[in-house]
Amino acid sequence: MMSLLAVLSFFTLLSTTARAHIAIWHPSMWGFNVTAQTYSYDNRPVTPLMNYTFQQWWFHGHLDHPPNPGDFFELPAGQTTTAELACDKGATTWFNSSQGGDIREPSNPNDPCPGSPMSEYHTTGINDLFGCSMAIAYKSDVTQVQPEDFTVFSVNQTCVWTRFTDFQVPAAMPSCPEGGCICAWFWIHSPDSGGEQNYMNGFRCNVTGSTSNVALAKSQVPRRCGADPANGKMQADPGNCTYGAKQPFYWFQLEQNNMFEGTYSPPRYLDMYNFPDGAQFDIFENSYPNGIPPPGPNSTVVPTPVPFNTAAPSATSAPSLSSTASITSTTGSSQPSSSDPPNSNSTSQGSGLKMCKRDAGLSSSSGPKLFSQSMSFISVPGLHSHRKMKTRSSLWNVF
Ligand SMILES: *[C@@H]1O[C@H](CO)[C@@H](O)[C@H](O)[C@H]1NC(C)=O
Ligand SMILES: *[C@@H]1O[C@H](CO)[C@@H](O)[C@H](O)[C@H]1NC(C)=O
Ligand SMILES: *[C@@H]1O[C@H](CO)[C@@H](O)[C@H](O)[C@H]1NC(C)=O
Ligand SMILES: *[C@@H]1O[C@H](CO)[C@@H](O)[C@H](O)[C@H]1NC(C)=O
Ligand SMILES: *[C@@H]1O[C@H](CO)[C@@H](O)[C@H](O)[C@H]1NC(C)=O
Ligand SMILES: *[C@@H]1O[C@H](CO)[C@@H](O)[C@H](O)[C@H]1NC(C)=O
Ligand SMILES: *[C@@H]1O[C@H](CO)[C@@H](O)[C@H](O)[C@H]1NC(C)=O
């Protein structure tokens, strides 16, 4: 039975979430100038997508509002790119084309929703963030892009917390076709703070500084494989994860869903679905030379990706065998913002194995590990374990 309190808080949520929500903002996006009046319904880029027809939710229904020619969101391979996420264009760099003008908060320019409570961006606090992602399709003609063409290449598990949000671009990203690529930003928020809302904004993007020409692997539907204490699941099932290139979540629409989770267990761009924080390193055709065994709830097989081992842009040093000691020293000096490929100096097979040893060594002292040669796999962090995820993501960065 629903308590009176629950009913009351339900209506409180309704009244706060009825206002603006969040979008990624950039001139390269579809719908940059769409206002509440452009459509017969409020279809601003920030409005949530729920129970919509495909035409309504795909690219937010904004395919008739393309970016100006030449506007691209640049994705520097192996580096960080910063996006702006906000409840209103007026809170971004592009306030001058916003109906309401500049609403940025002078005392806190990083506020994604100036003047609004946290419920506006659908979280009850920093431990209640579900992450967001960027996906890419290696096609230039948006009318040719299908949902299964998108591959998630970068995740920020702590969005939407700040307006300026960093995304790490995998170093192995190949160049886009001549007309650039098509990207999209995806977000599904925590069920603790609002309804079953999906967010998608499409934009034109282009990979710069590419040093690899290996294509992305065919993306697969992500699978739930982490612990989920809120739903009574205490143990992770790593053999149930999808490994390698993964599609974004398409959830809670009238048409073309690829995810079917219920109202209170939304899919999320977190370890629970094997979306590690930062660059998604294992999305390429050569990431798993030995193949990926079919995942399943009873599988205990966890495939190990081979890191991108092409020399970094400066390309002076030939690949060399690295000792465990040198990996350790890299670990010590790794930068939090580093999006370098896992151990770019070493040969692929050698480093893959060493990566695991190194990882196994770390795991005894500092939290869960992701990849392992063995089948004794430790838990993937679940709901409300943001601190654990942070630990894991720093592990990921030092690979
Ligand atoms: C979804 O939309 C359909 C058709 O418009 C409607 O019948 C149904 O009640 C809606 N479901 C929800 C959960 O809003
Ligand atoms: C959006 O509006 C601004 C200001 O009117 C204009 O300069 C810009 O070209 C428009 N962009 C698009 C994609 O329509
Ligand atoms: C609005 O600001 C953008 C970004 O600073 C600038 O490129 C553009 O020229 C400005 N447009 C107008 C209409 O002032
Ligand atoms: C996510 O974005 C925040 C805010 O920009 C940034 O501090 C953090 O490092 C980003 N996370 C990753 C994994 O890039
Ligand atoms: C994409 O970036 C590459 C590398 O900088 C560049 O050569 C190419 O012209 C860009 N493509 C577009 C469509 O701007
Ligand atoms: C395995 O993944 C599927 C698909 O996401 C999910 O429905 C199922 O609950 C998961 N099973 C286990 C045991 O994790
Ligand atoms: C997994 O194992 C359980 C228990 O042995 C069995 O009931 C179930 O059918 C198996 N599921 C799959 C998908 O093999």
Ligand SMILES: *[C@@H]1O[C@H](CO)[C@@H](O)[C@H](O)[C@H]1NC(C)=O
């Ligand atoms: C990579 O090679 C450079 C130059 O030889 C060296 O300074 C660095 O420590 C090496 N890094 C790793 C991870 O082996």
